[in-house]
Amino acid sequence: MRRLLALVPHPDDEAYSIGGTLALAAAAGWDVTVIAISAGDRGQCHTGQATTPEELADIRLAELAAACRALGVTVGASPRLPDGALAGHPALRPAIQACLQAVAPDIVATLGPDGAYGHPDHLALHHAVVEAIATRQAPPALLFAAFPRGLFAPQYERCRPLLGDPPALHPADLGTETPDVRIPIAPVARQKLAAIAAHRSQLPGGDPQAIFPPGIVPALLREEWFILRHPADMAQVARLLLDLDATPAGTPASQRTSPIA
Structure with a gap:
């Protein structure tokens, strides 16, 4: 069985970024595992259930x-590294290596160089x-979640207090116009929305559309974009695309197996 491992910083990062692809891969017979490196203990709790970071x-x-149940995938044990303090944390790389060792994935999916x-x-x-991954003898292929240029600019502005002064990235660095892969997710859009809705503590008023500024969630329910770590990874990623009946971005219309522009 082919294995896909999604490594995400916090719970809910899997749902909005790549939830549709995870659901499609699981339905196609892949063994899909999601691991959140941090449990997100410094976030807000909009349900009022938690009074401490541990809760x-x-x-x-x-x-x-x-x-993960909504997506039909497996959840792996979180290393529970400190929320908001992953940069430079001495346990981060060993935790990632442990995840890779435990799952032995063919493909790893994570957020891209703009961090959304x-x-x-x-x-x-x-x-x-x-x-x-660069240190492994037989590294898995690596897919980065990508988003249309400017889509997350409103969220960038909302989160400026968290991004440092000056922020590590300029708003112009967010997103791309040329993904390597586009995967249409309409058949599993309801599953993806249910996965977003499952993160109730992070949703103001319990509304899954409210996790981000207006307009972002509807765009995330149509298709998911990815960029490759290295062009050679496409050989491995092509196996996933074949199982999903999808094709790389930029493929001529006459060669496409699904309607991805």
Whole structure:
């Protein structure tokens, strides 16, 4: 069985970024595992259930398990590294290596070099995953979640207090116009929305559309974009695309197996 491992910084990062692809891969027979490196214990709790960071961590990991059930995938044990402090944490790279050793994936998916909207934990995990995979003798292929240029600019502005002064990235660095892969996810859009909704503690008013500024979630339910770590990884990723009946971005219309522009 082919294995796909999603490594994400916090619970809910899997749902909005690559939830549709995870659901499609699982339905196609792949063994799909999601691991959140941090439990997200420094986030807000919009349900009022948590009064301590430890309680919030437990709640968020339970929500991650519910989101994974909605997607039809497996949730792996979180290393529970400190939320907001992944950059430079001495346990980050060993934790990633342990995840790779436990799952032995053919493909690893994680957030891209922009961290979606420049969140320091997102950026730290991206760089640590790249470095960890580079040290392996038979490295898995590496897919980075990507988003249309400007889509997450409103979230960048909302999160400026968390992004450092000055922020590590300029808003112009967010997103891309040329993904390597586009995967249409309409058949599993309801599953993806259910996975987002499972993270109730992070949703103001319980509304899955409210996790980000208006307009972002609807765009995330149509298709998912990815960029490759290295062009050679496409040989491995092509196996996934074949199983999903998808094709790389830029493939001529006459050669496409699915309608991805």
